[in-house]
Each structure stands twice: as structure tokens, then as C-alpha cells.
Amino acid sequence: MATATQAVPRQVVRQKREREQEVMVWPDLVFIEFVAASLFTLTFLILSIFVNAPLLNQANPDITPNPSKAPWYFMNLQELLLHMHPALAGVIVPTIALILIAAIPYIDRSSDGQGVWFGTRNSVRISIFSAIFAIAISLGLVLYDSEKHVEAVEGIAHNLGDEEWKWPGSLGALRNVRALQTGWEWSVPVPESAQLGPGEHDGELNWPADFTHIPMPFNGTSGPDWMRWDKPDWPGWLLALYWYDLNWNFPAFLVEILLPVVFMVGFPVLLIIILKRMGWVVTMRDGMVALFTGFLATYWTLTIIGAAFRGAGQHLKPPWEVPVLHEDPRIWAQSAEPQDYQLIFTAETESVIYDV
Numbered sequence: 001m002a003t004a005t006q007a008v009p010r011q012v013v014r015q016k017r018e019r020e021q022e023v024m025v026w027p028d029l030v031f032i033e034f035v036a037a038s039l040f041t042l043t044f045l046i047l048s049i050f051v052n053a054p055l056l057n058q059a060n061p062d063i064t065p066n067p068s069k070a071p072w073y074f075m076n077l078q079e080l081l082l083h084m085h086p087a088l089a090g091v092i093v094p095t096i097a098l099i100l101i102a103a104i105p106y107i108d109r110s111s112d113g114q115g116v117w118f119g120t121r122n123s124v125r126i127s128i129f130s131a132i133f134a135i136a137i138s139l140g141l142v143l144y145d146s147e148k149h150v151e152a153v154e155g156i157a158h159n160l161g162d163e164e165w166k167w168p169g170s171l172g173a174l175r176n177v178r179a180l181q182t183g184w185e186w187s188v189p190v191p192e193s194a195q196l197g198p199g200e201h202d203g204e205l206n207w208p209a210d211f212t213h214i215p216m217p218f219n220g221t222s223g224p225d226w227m228r229w230d231k232p233d234w235p236g237w238l239l240a241l242y243w244y245d246l247n248w249n250f251p252a253f254l255v256e257i258l259l260p261v262v263f264m265v266g267f268p269v270l271l272i273i274i275l276k277r278m279g280w281v282v283t284m285r286d287g288m289v290a291l292f293t294g295f296l297a298t299y300w301t302l303t304i305i306g307a308a309f310r311g312a313g314q315h316l317k318p319p320w321e322v323p324v325l326h327e328d329p330r331i332w333a334q335s336a337e338p339q340d341y342q343l344i345f346t347a348e349t350e351s352v353i354y355d356v
Contacts, residue, residue, distance in 0.1 A: 065325055066312045075306030076299050082314060083145055083177070085256035093264070097295070104292070108284045122280040123289050129280070130271060130290045134297035137267050142305055145176045146316040177259060181208055181251040208251040216246045268294060 023029055070078045080089035113119020118127070143149065150167045157165035167175060173184035187204045215222030220229050221244070231244055268291055275281040275290055311317030 065323075067310055067314055067323065069306065069310070072303065072307050075304075076302035079142075079302040079306040079310075083141070084260035088257055088260065101292075101295075104288055108288045110283065110285055113285065118289075120283065120285050120289070122282070122286060126275060126280050126286055126290050127293045129275065130293040131297040133271055133274075134267075134294035135301050138298050138301040139305075141263065142302075142316070145178070147176050148316070150175055177255055180259075181255045184208070211250040212252070214248040214250055216243050216248055219243055219246045221245045 069075065077090060077094060080093060083089070084093075118124050120126075154165060154167060173179050175183055185207060187206045189203060190205045191203070217223075218227065220227075220231070222228070232239060232242065234242070271290055271294055272281060272287055275286070281287050281290060305316075308319045308322065309316055311322045
């Protein structure tokens with residue numbers, strides 16, 4: 001006679017580690033950290049004896065260095081400010097990045113290979129490919145947004161003998177991402193009822209003019225008469241919570257928010273898809289290695305670009321054309337002898353020469 005048996009779920013028991021596989025916080029870890037901190041402090045003390053710190057004069061609000069740069073560890077965020085909305089680059093992106101990094105142990109809960117460099121079979125090749133992929137994409141986007149492809153094509157045309165050739169206006173939208181907002185124009189015939197914004201209803205839908213002032217719903221100034229009303233007589237702090245006469249600048253939203261978000265989400269997804277198709281990403285650990293490596297490669301790429309390749313006006317320049325801050329006589333250290341100088345602006349290099 002057959003009897004029914006209930007399946008018992010299999011329990012995964014973590015293998016107990018032996019004492020020689022463990023490290024105690026005290027004294028093992030703390031002692032090593034103390035020795036490292038002491039050597040670090042001693043090294044800086046010796047360096048300070050032979051190398052003077054590059055201290056400049058007191059800050060003067062009437063004198064702004066050009067370029068004015070953040071500390072090196074914030075160079076990547078300052079670089080992002082050139083390509084997207086300030087709130088997105090300075091607050092939202094770093095906050096989400098820190099949250100995602102902190103969530104990695106909760107996403108990848110496997111204990112295999114913990115504390116081991118390149119603990120999976122494909123982790124080395126994944127790391128190399130992810131780093132190259134992230135560096136290439138970051139450099140490509142920065143160069144594209146700086147119109148370096150336009151300069152290259154125009155330079156080739158000039159070298160071939162056509163000195164008057166310029167980037168065609170029909171391809172104005174391809175100059176950089178911002179050109180989608182400022183250098184691209186088109187018109188589509190539409191009924192007057194479909195016209196957007198308060199502009200002239202000429203029977204055409206024009207980009208970007210008709211998309212820069214799209215009324216938000218229930219803003220009190222658009223729609224039928226029953227949806228229009230005067231500005232509420234509320235206290236200022238309460239009125240700030242209501243979007244009276246608020247309008248949507250869609251071209252600015254497209255360039256400063258939507259496209260950067262698509263790039264920041266789409267390229268990591270594309271990286272994982274490529275690695276999965278190649279058969280390298282098999283486990284969650286492989287995916288985390290790929291994403292974290294790509295994040296680090298992007299972080300350092302943007303840091304190096306912002307620190308060494310951003311000249312006056314934050315224009316992309318070779319390192320030897322980037323002004324050196326401590327050579328500006330207006331902000332020399334207080335110990336320097338006062339000297340007369342003359343500011344000379346050179347249009348060719350868009351920089352300032354100090355004639356002492």
C-alpha cells in the first residue's frame with residue numbers, strides 16, 4: 001500500500017569556519033590598522049618638511065579663479081553638472097549611487113568567495129571588459145557633448161582644401177546633447193486646437209518654441225474658462241506648494257533629465273546583456289562585479305577629466321593648456337612679494353596670460 005509523504009524543504013547549512021580562517025577585531029585587525037595609520041601620519045610629516053603645502057591667499061569674493069574647481073574627490077560630480085540638471089547631478093545621482101552600493105550585500109546574498117579577489121570563474125575577464133566598456137562610453141559621451149566630433153570633421157574638411165566647410169545646419173541636433181534643445185528646429189502642421197503653449201497659433205507645431213511653455217494641469221491659467229482663476233491670496237510659504245502658472249519646458253527636461261537618466265540606466269543594462277550573451281555573467285555575484293567595476297571606472301574617468309582636462313570656462317582642453325591656480329598672481333600666497341601684473345586675454349586659447 002502506497003503512503004503519502006510530505007516533502008521537507010532542504011535547509012542550506014553554512015559550513016562552519018575554523019579558527020585559523022577567522023580574524024579577531026582585537027588585537028589582530030586593530031593593531032594592523034594602528035600601524036598603517038602611524039606609517040601614514042609619519043609619511044605625511046616627512047613630506048611636509050620637504051614640500052610646502054600649496055596654500056593660497058585668503059578667499060576674495062571679488063576674484064573668482066577660472067576655472068574654479070571642486071576638490072578632486074568631487075571632480076566627478078562637477079563633471080556631471082556640465083551634462084545634466086544640477087539637482088540630478090549634485091543630489092539625486094550620488095544619493096541613489098550610495099544607496100545601491102550599500103544594498104549590494106542584500107542583493108547578492110551568496111557567501112561563496114567572500115573576502116576573495118575575483119572569487120568567481122569569470123570575474124577577471126568581467127572586470128576587464130566592464131572597465132573598458134565604462135571608460136569608452138564615458139569618454140565618448142564627454143567628447144560628444146563637447147562637440148569634438150564636429151571639430152574633427154571640420155578639421156578634416158579644411159585639411160582637404162575646403163576652408164569654408166562648416167557642420168551642416170540639417171545635422172545641428174547632432175552637435176551635442178544640448179543642441180536638441182537649441183540647435184534643432186522642425187515644424188509639423190496641426191489644427192489650432194492642438195497648439196501647445198500660449199504662443200502664436202499659426203497652425204504649426206514648432207520645435208522647440210511650442211514645447212518650452214506647456215501648461216501644467218490645473219495651474220489656474222490654462223484650459224477652459226472654468227479651469228482658470230486668479231492667483232490665490234495665500235501666505236507665501238503655502239503658495240510655494242501650489243503650481244499656479246507653472247509650465248513645463250519639455251526640451252530642457254529632455255536634455256537635462258530624461259536623456260541623462262536613459263544613459264545612466266541603459267548602458268549598465270546593456271553591459272549586463274552583453275556579458276550574459278557572452279556567457280560570462282552566470283550568477284548574481286558576476287553581475288555585481290560587472291556593475292561595481294563599471295561604476296569605479298566611470299568615477300575615475302570623470303575625476304581625471306574634470307581635474308586635468310577642464311580649462312577656462314570648463315572647456316575641454318589638453319592638460320598643458322589648463323591654467324595652474326597657484327600661478328595666478330591675483331591669488332598668490334600671502335608670503336609672495338606683491339608684484340604688478342597685467343591681464344592679457346588670448347582668444348585663440350580662451351585663456352588669460354599674466355604679464356608680471
